[in-house]
Amino acid sequence: MDFNPKPSERRATLKGVAAELGVSPATVSNAYNRPDQLSPALRERVLEAAKRLGYPGPDPMARGLRRGRAGAIGVLYEDRLSFAFADPAEVLFLRGLSVATEEAGLGLLLLSGAPREERDPAVVGNAVVDGFVVYSMSDDDPLVQAALERRVPIVIVDQPRIEGLPFVGIDDEAAARAAAGHLVSLGHERLGVVAFEILAKTPKAVMDLGQHPSATFRVSRARLRGYAAALEEAGVSPSEVPVHECAENTREEGRRAARELLSGEPRPTAIMALSDQLAFGVLDAAKEMELSVPEDLSVIGFDDVPEAAQTTPPLTTINQPHVEKGLRAGRMLIAQLREEKPPEPEILPTGLVVRGSATRATDH
Amino acid sequence: MDFNPKPSERRATLKGVAAELGVSPATVSNAYNRPDQLSPALRERVLEAAKRLGYPGPDPMARGLRRGRAGAIGVLYEDRLSFAFADPAEVLFLRGLSVATEEAGLGLLLLSGAPREERDPAVVGNAVVDGFVVYSMSDDDPLVQAALERRVPIVIVDQPRIEGLPFVGIDDEAAARAAAGHLVSLGHERLGVVAFEILAKTPKAVMDLGQHPSATFRVSRARLRGYAAALEEAGVSPSEVPVHECAENTREEGRRAARELLSGEPRPTAIMALSDQLAFGVLDAAKEMELSVPEDLSVIGFDDVPEAAQTTPPLTTINQPHVEKGLRAGRMLIAQLREEKPPEPEILPTGLVVRGSATRATDH
DNA sequence: CTGAAAGCGCTTACAG
DNA sequence: CTGAAAGCGCTTACAG
Numbered sequence: 001m002d003f004n005p006k007p008s009e010r011r012a013t014l015k016g017v018a019a020e021l022g023v024s025p026a027t028v029s030n031a032y033n034r035p036d037q038l039s040p041a042l043r044e045r046v047l048e049a050a051k052r053l054g055y056p057g058p059d060p061m062a063r064g065l066r067r068g069r070a071g072a073i074g075v076l077y078e079d080r081l082s083f084a085f086a087d088p089a090e091v092l093f094l095r096g097l098s099v100a101t102e103e104a105g106l107g108l109l110l111l112s113g114a115p116r117e118e119r120d121p122a123v124v125g126n127a128v129v130d131g132f133v134v135y136s137m138s139d140d141d142p143l144v145q146a147a148l149e150r151r152v153p154i155v156i157v158d159q160p161r162i163e164g165l166p167f168v169g170i171d172d173e174a175a176a177r178a179a180a181g182h183l184v185s186l187g188h189e190r191l192g193v194v195a196f197e198i199l200a201k202t203p204k205a206v207m208d209l210g211q212h213p214s215a216t217f218r219v220s221r222a223r224l225r226g227y228a229a230a231l232e233e234a235g236v237s238p239s240e241v242p243v244h245e246c247a248e249n250t251r252e253e254g255r256r257a258a259r260e261l262l263s264g265e266p267r268p269t270a271i272m273a274l275s276d277q278l279a280f281g282v283l284d285a286a287k288e289m290e291l292s293v294p295e296d297l298s299v300i301g302f303d304d305v306p307e308a309a310q311t312t313p314p315l316t317t318i319n320q321p322h323v324e325k326g327l328r329a330g331r332m333l334i335a336q337l338r339e340e341k342p343p344e345p346e347i348l349p350t351g352l353v354v355r356g357s358a359t360r361a362t363d364h
Numbered sequence: 365m366d367f368n369p370k371p372s373e374r375r376a377t378l379k380g381v382a383a384e385l386g387v388s389p390a391t392v393s394n395a396y397n398r399p400d401q402l403s404p405a406l407r408e409r410v411l412e413a414a415k416r417l418g419y420p421g422p423d424p425m426a427r428g429l430r431r432g433r434a435g436a437i438g439v440l441y442e443d444r445l446s447f448a449f450a451d452p453a454e455v456l457f458l459r460g461l462s463v464a465t466e467e468a469g470l471g472l473l474l475l476s477g478a479p480r481e482e483r484d485p486a487v488v489g490n491a492v493v494d495g496f497v498v499y500s501m502s503d504d505d506p507l508v509q510a511a512l513e514r515r516v517p518i519v520i521v522d523q524p525r526i527e528g529l530p531f532v533g534i535d536d537e538a539a540a541r542a543a544a545g546h547l548v549s550l551g552h553e554r555l556g557v558v559a560f561e562i563l564a565k566t567p568k569a570v571m572d573l574g575q576h577p578s579a580t581f582r583v584s585r586a587r588l589r590g591y592a593a594a595l596e597e598a599g600v601s602p603s604e605v606p607v608h609e610c611a612e613n614t615r616e617e618g619r620r621a622a623r624e625l626l627s628g629e630p631r632p633t634a635i636m637a638l639s640d641q642l643a644f645g646v647l648d649a650a651k652e653m654e655l656s657v658p659e660d661l662s663v664i665g666f667d668d669v670p671e672a673a674q675t676t677p678p679l680t681t682i683n684q685p686h687v688e689k690g691l692r693a694g695r696m697l698i699a700q701l702r703e704e705k706p707p708e709p710e711i712l713p714t715g716l717v718v719r720g721s722a723t724r725a726t727d728h
Numbered sequence: 729c730t731g732a733a734a735g736c737g738c739t740t741a742c743a744g
Numbered sequence: 745c746t747g748a749a750a751g752c753g754c755t756t757a758c759a760g
Contacts (some may be wrong), residue, residue, distance in 0.1 A: 011515055013737060024747040029739055039745065056513045060492045061429045062737035066752050070425060071490050072473060081466055085459035095449035102445055102476040105484075107491055109436060109473045112466040120469075126435050127471055128424045128492045149420045151375055310674055377753060388731040393755055403729065426753035430736050 012055035020049050032058055064128070072107035073333055074129035076147060078137050079248070081112050087249060087277065088305040092322035093135065093157070093329075100330020104337075106130070113143065121146035131333050133157060138216045153336035155343075157329050159218040166336065167345040168328045172219050175318045175350040176226025176272075179300050182316070182352055183270045184234040187361035188298060191236070192261040192268035193227060193243040194254055194278045196220050210239025223274055223302070242268075246278060254281020255288075262289055262297070269361050270298035276308045279315055283357070298358035313356030320350045376419035384413050396422055428492070436471035437697055438493035440511060442501050443612070445476050451613060451641065452669040456686035457499065457521070457693075464694020468701075470494070477507065485510035495697050497521060502561075502580045517700035519707075521693050523582040530700065531709040532692045536583050539682045539714040540590025540636075543664050546680070546716055547634045548598040551725035552662060555600070556625040556632035557591060557607040558618055558642045560584050574603025587638055587666070606632075610642060618645020619652075626653055626661070633725050634662035640672045640681055647675055647721070662722035677720030684714045 018025045023046070030037040031046035038046075050057070064070050075097065077084045084090045094108075101108045111123050124132075124146035131153035137144050139160040147154055148162075155166040183191060193209060198220045209228045228238040244261055246253035254273060258281060261268060273279035279301030283293060291297045293313060301308060304319035325348060332343040382389045387410070394401040395410035402410075414421070428434050439461065441448045448454045458472075465472045475487050488496075488510035495517035501508050503524040511518055512526075519530040547555060557573060562584045573592045592602040608625055610617035618637060622645060625632060637643035643665030647657060655661045657677060665672060668683035689712060696707040 014739095015737075025738075026740080026747060026749095027745095030746085033739075037745075042745080054513075054515065056515060057489050058739085059429075059737050060490045061425055061434060062752090063490075063739075064492060064752095065423075065425045065429050065754085066737080066739045068752075070492060072492065074471075081462035081472065082459050085455050085462060091449050091455055095446050098445035098449060098474065098476070102478070105476065105487065107438075107473045107475055107487070108445065109471045110462065111471055112462070112469065114466070123469065123471070125421050126424045126427075128428060128434060128436065149418075151418065151420060378755095379753075389754075390731060390733095390756080391729095394730085397755075401729075406729085422755085423753050426736090427755075428736095429738085430753080430755045432736075 012053040017050050017055050070128045070130045072109045072129050074109045074127045074132045076134045077113045079113050089303050089322050093326040096323035096326025097330045104334045133329050155329050155332045166332050166343045170320050170348050170350050172222035173226040176223035177230045178352045180227040180230035188270040190268045191241050192271045194257045194273040196274050207243050208239050209241040249277050251281040254278030255284040258282040258285035273301050276301040276303040276305045294359035300358050316355045316358040319353045321348050376417040381414050381419050434492045434494045436473045436493050438473045438491045438496045440498045441477045443477050453667050453686050457690040460687035460690025461694045468698045497693050519693050519696045530696050530707045534684050534712050534714050536586035537590040540587035541594045542716045544591040544594035552634040554632045555605050556635045558621045558637040559609050560638050571607050572603050573605040613641050615645040618642030619648040622646040622649035637665050640665040640667040640669045658723035664722050680719045680722040683717045685712050
């Protein structure tokens with residue numbers, strides 16, 4: 001996009017203030033940056049002249065260029081930014097992250113992601129930041145590549161896992177295993193999975209838990225593996241568990257996938273969703289199809305966003321500390337900016353939260 | 365905070381790539397910015413050398429300085445950033461705003477506000493942005509002042525109202541009037557108000573609707589005026605309606621204020637809250653005090669955030685288009701960056717949403 | 729199609 | 745306590 005800089009009314013500059021006063025630019029600069037380097041009286045005169053000329057103080061970009069820092073960190077998100085704000089888990093994450101940036105007096109620059117086809121690495125190349133936090137992106141995302149090329153500090157959250165890069169996440173496989181284990185311990189044998197994108201290609205594949213696709217998304221891979229392991233252990237064959245992919249992590253997509261799953265024969269008695277958002281959609285689908293939860297259908301989610309406690313029935317799910325994740329990620333990045341020792345990867349705890357949406361299987 | 369730029373392994377620069385190839389910096393620059401200005405073969409060589417040297421492309425800050433644009437817009441929020449993410453109305457607003465920045469290929473820089481005492485205008489002075497959107501701030505906020513001094517395009521959302529500056533908001537007075545009018549039409553005569561900060565001072569004042577403080581917050585002033593007008597019209601004296609201030613727009617503060625209000629004599633039969641967040645707190649307080657809503661107490665909110673439809677009972681409230689507000693604000697700012705004609709103020713529509721939390725007064 | 733020159737607005741040793 | 749000089753990394757007319 002083209003901006004026309006206003007030619008009239010040129011903004012005052014440091015040099016202009018210096019000229020007005022007949023002092024050197026260094027002196028004006030010092031008035032702002034090192035008050036102890038000049039007499040209080042002179043400093044007063046400088047500040048007064050600045051105010052008179054409408055000089056707003058040193059230009060952030062020029063100062064940043066000179067000093068070699070931008071004063072902000074960038075956040076990369078898999079999807080459009082507007083989707084990020086619609087995703088409660090992401091909002092919690094940003095909340096934690098913002099605590100860290102506030103502590104450090106840094107700004108938080110949210111970059112516009114986009115659908116895969118329209119993704120433009122230039123948004124990363126042009127971002128005025130001192131570092132990036134990569135939030136849950138695919139293993140081969142060009143934006144991640146672009147961030148790496150910037151050669152600034154980076155921390156990765158959830159995915160992709162890149163050898164040697166600071167990381168914060170959870171043990172997705174173990175957490176998923178706990179979820180599936182819970183259902184299996186309740187006697188469920190006919191299950192279904194509502195998943196995120198696994199291969200990042202359209203049209204969405206329908207697969208089963210017995211397959212081991214080299215998913216584009218590490219997190220999906222790990223959770224699917226966890227589900228499969230728990231089932232296998234209980235004597236349920238993963239290859240008989242259908243997996244439906246969702247193009248987006250939205251309630252609507254979860255509903256669609258669940259409808260398909262619930263129209264299959266034999267109908268699953270339990271559905272595992274890779275996120276609470278998707279699980280909410282499963283609940284919607286069940287309601288539409290007049291299946292009552294948990295009597296006719298058990299549902300388990302993943303994330304434990306606050307809304308999960310408010311559904312009818314309240315959602316049984318896997319808790320993970322979203323806010324804490326953001327806080328840690330931010331602090332890790334800031335530690336790198338200060339060039340303290342490169343932070344160790346952090347794996348945060350998860351836990352099964354038993355509420356009302358899953359119960360004992362009755363029909364066999 | 366101090367960052368130590370890594371002295372080892374200096375990052376490659378455009379000049380370095382030029383030197384490597386024996387061409388001028390202009391040529392390397394053209395390879396990135398005006399591919400048509402050099403032969404494809406030469407461009408290939410340049411890009412190849414860049415890759416070889418690990419040159420990540422033109423530095424965003426240097427480019428920005430030269431071109432006079434930052435590629436991002438800044439958002440100013442009244443409170444700590446972490447509170448912004450906890451406020452559903454604000455998150456909806458940011459969602460709309462991010463649609464606009466995405467359209468324009470701009471980043472969204474969230475700036476750290478802070479409690480009034482710790483507020484640092486430098487965060488505004490140092491922000492690398494092409495313009496600001498000021499989201500609902502007090503009439504005399506130093507951060508707004510600092511943004512004004514930057515002499516970049518600005519749009520103001522909700523407050524403060526500054527003559528001549530682009531604005532997007534709602535008719536707060538009329539909306540509040542509709543809310544109070546609804547309660548009054550249901551026969552309520554003993555009312556109470558749970559408000560935001562009005563004067564921005566501690567300790568929080570307790571006042572009544574008959575007072576007309578020159579509130580620090582235009583929105584609070586207007587809504588209080590609207591409430592008072594509707595009551596007066598119905599023959600209820602505003603000076604008998606207690607107003608309790610909340611230091612923050614949180615559920616917890618709303619609960620606290622409501623408890624005080626409900627402990628007064630005579631107990632109000634209806635409470636008006638200046639936001640849904642506060643109204644949720646009122647609902648919490650009623651539950652704690654074993655007052656059933658709406659039988660013992662009618663409650664009306666303001667905002668119509670999605671959660672309002674999910675409470676028990678669902679909240680009667682005033683709807684306003686948060687996402688649309690963000691979208692419009694963003695587009696107005698971007699229009700100014702392109703220096704199209706300065707946008708006209710926009711007043712967005714509101715509406716009373718009748719749900720279950722307010723009913724006819726019974727006890728008189 | 730390519731390059732020399734000027735300059736965006738500032739800060740930082742360093743010399744006085 | 746103050747100033748001259750160099751330079752952060754780039755882009756943009758302009759001349760050839």
